[in-house]
Amino acid sequence: MPSADPFSIRRFVFTTALPIVVSALLAALLVSGVLYWSSLRADDIAASRQESLMRLVISQLRDQIAHDQESATVWDDAVQNVREGDLKWIDANLGSWMHSYFGHDGAIVLDAADRPIYAFINDQVAPAGPTFDALSAQMKPLVGRMRSVMDSWDGTGPSDRSLSPSVADLAVVKGRPTVISVKPIVSDTGEIEQAPGTEHLHIALRYLDTTFLADLRESYLFEELRFAWALDTKAGEVAVPLRSVAGKTLGYLIWTPYRPGSAVMSFMAPVLAVLFLVTAAVLAFLINRLYRRSVSLKRREAEVEHLALRDTLTGLGNRLTFNAGLDDLLKKRAGRDNSKVAVLYLDLDRFKNVNDTLGHPTGDQLICQFAERLVRVTRSRDVIGRIGGDEFTVALADVDDQLVADVCQRIIEAVEQPFDIDGNHISVGVSIGVSLAPTHGSTRTDLLRKADIALYHAKSAGRGRYAVFGQDMDAIVQERRSIEQDFRRALDSEDQITVLFQPLFSAASGQITGVEALARWDHPTKGRITPSVFIPVAEDTGLIERLGEKVLTIACRAARGWGSLKVAVNVSVVELRNPNYCMKVANIIMATGINPRQLELEVTESTLADKNGTCEANIAALRDFGIRIALDDFGTGFSSLSRLKQLTVDSIKVDRSFVRGIGSSSGSDASIVQAIIDLAKATGLKTTAEGVETAEQEKHLQLAGCDDLQGFLMSEPVSEAAITELLSGKHERSTAQPVR
Incomplete structure (x- = not known):
């Protein structure tokens, strides 16, 4: 800080430094309090959302199992093969495939008289009769409900996502919480006649205490997810009950919810402490540098303003600069009836191949060399801009049709010469679309749009050429x-x-x-x-x-x-x-x-x-x-x-x-x-x-x-x-x- 008398220093301390220090301390306390409150709030919200997500997953589970079944039960081939009793086909499509593809743990197929003809359980085909008899207490009520539904089924699905009726519930099967879903095996085309009550039924089982939990942990990041028959949550855990259709609670899914607020605070607490100490140590230095930083800030603002108006790769004006320059040319032309302004929209041909084959650094060098050639073949008073990628724009003032044609031809000929980049001789072309004011419009937006349309036609005509906008072009583009x-x-x-x-x-x-x-x-x-x-x-x-x-x-x-x-x-x-x-x-x-x-x-x-x-x-x-x-x-x-x-x-x-x-x-x-x-x-x-x-x-x-x-x-x-x-x-x- 510059030398000053004690009075001046004392005045600076009370008028500048002290308010800054007090404000910094109050801000630190306020930030700490807000962070602590926010962390608690974030933990509560995260836990609530995970709990809502778990309830949603459980509520949709029965529908998901039924949706899985429809991939093979609503199918003419399925109706035909179960009628014929083709157990090999049934196993490949309604049994083991359901297990390997959807993760179902069991499958049973019943005939029209509700007699089991096929069973798959515990990763293998099992005797149909004993398997069904062992599970009949849980399955027969669902089978009966399905038969009642099928007696009055009109052939349409109960929803947009479902093609056939389904009956599903949660139950305890062999000591394990299980989703049981019953679906009819019906024709997908309607060409196979099925009298009501004669449909075969497909029963799918999915245990909720093994792979299901692993899938939930992987898909939704439920940490330490487990199943428990009783509500025995530990500190910090939350639970969601598994209930049957009748409302009976079978057990609970328990997990430790992710607490982002606590995680952030545990990480930020020592960091904040260090920051507060460092802030206190350097605060005097920052105050001393306040004036010099203000000067530096002014200088950097000027630099940023310059960069905001220039393309950083080529040094040409960017879109903002070009738009302003074109607007200025159009404003000056407005008072002169015989004056024309030309807008050229340029695009390099085959430039994508350069990037794909030789890499983006080579492509950047090509863009820079093209920009240099473009400056050489245009006038100093023309407005040139790079608006992105390999697209450039040029605005020419006080031109006639012949001058525009000459400039376009010079640009095309300049690009025809190969570019030498790191020993690679690269040949590209350039296509140019042209619009003229006032012939094709008097506003920047209109002229750029029509030059872009003309560029499209130049490329469609074979590239490496220029095209002047015509009214028929607009109609063709609109038609396209x-x-x-x-x-x-x-x-x-x-x-x-x-x-x-x-x-x-x-x-x-x-x-x-x-x-x-x-x-x-x-x-x-x-x-x-x-x-x-x-x-x-x-x-x-x-x-x-x-x-x-x-x-x-x-x-x-x-x-x-x-x-x-x-x-x-x-x-x-x-x-x-x-x-x-x-x-x-x-x-x-x-x-x-x-x-x-x-x-x-x-x-x-x-x-x-x-x-x-x-x-x-x-x-x-x-x-x-x-x-x-x-x-x-x-x-x-x-x-x-x-x-x-x-x-x-x-x-x-x-x-x-x-x-x-x-x-x-x-x-x-x-x-x-x-x-x-x-x-x-x-x-x-x-x-x-x-x-x-x-x-x-x-x-x-x-x-x-x-x-x-x-x-x-x-x-x-x-x-x-x-x-x-x-x-x-x-x-x-x-x-x-x-x-x-």
């Missing part, structure tokens, strides 16, 4: 958004997305060898919308994964009725880049019950460009599971023999563009097709030619050694029923009725 919204609703509906099947025929014998599943969208007002319209929208918006899952599920369900017939389903590269895709396919196969070798997934050559290996890993895992892989549209991309061997696909499909040229005067397409077939034979792959429409094409492909043929000459895409008729011999290959 409308299609996206309608497509989301279509995926949620039950009838808009359908699947047709186009047969594949052996080139040698003419016999059907498989079908390809093709998605169709029947819009409620616009009619049939072609895949060329909705597939790109689905891929751009991420909806392709939902569509692919829906089509694959429908195709696998249909395949169950076609014996061993191969079913091919197209897979987007977006789906294959999902690390969980293989597991999703496996779940659908297990749910539908088809043989994995019956399924063939068709991937495109763009899969070969996946540099992080996710697509390749998924394909390898799918093939290990028994699923076949076909390379679709072969010859139209950039695949090489080495990459083809690396992916180890099972077959390739010759693109229709080559098949269409067979018989033309040049003969080049026929030679390409022959070369592809020879390549496939040399690598041990099957070949399928798609788009066969003439007898001449068919004859040539037969002579060339192609394995399978697909096209309108043989059959257009048809319904599932038409494929069934074709397989039964009711239709020849070329007379199957198409469903467009």
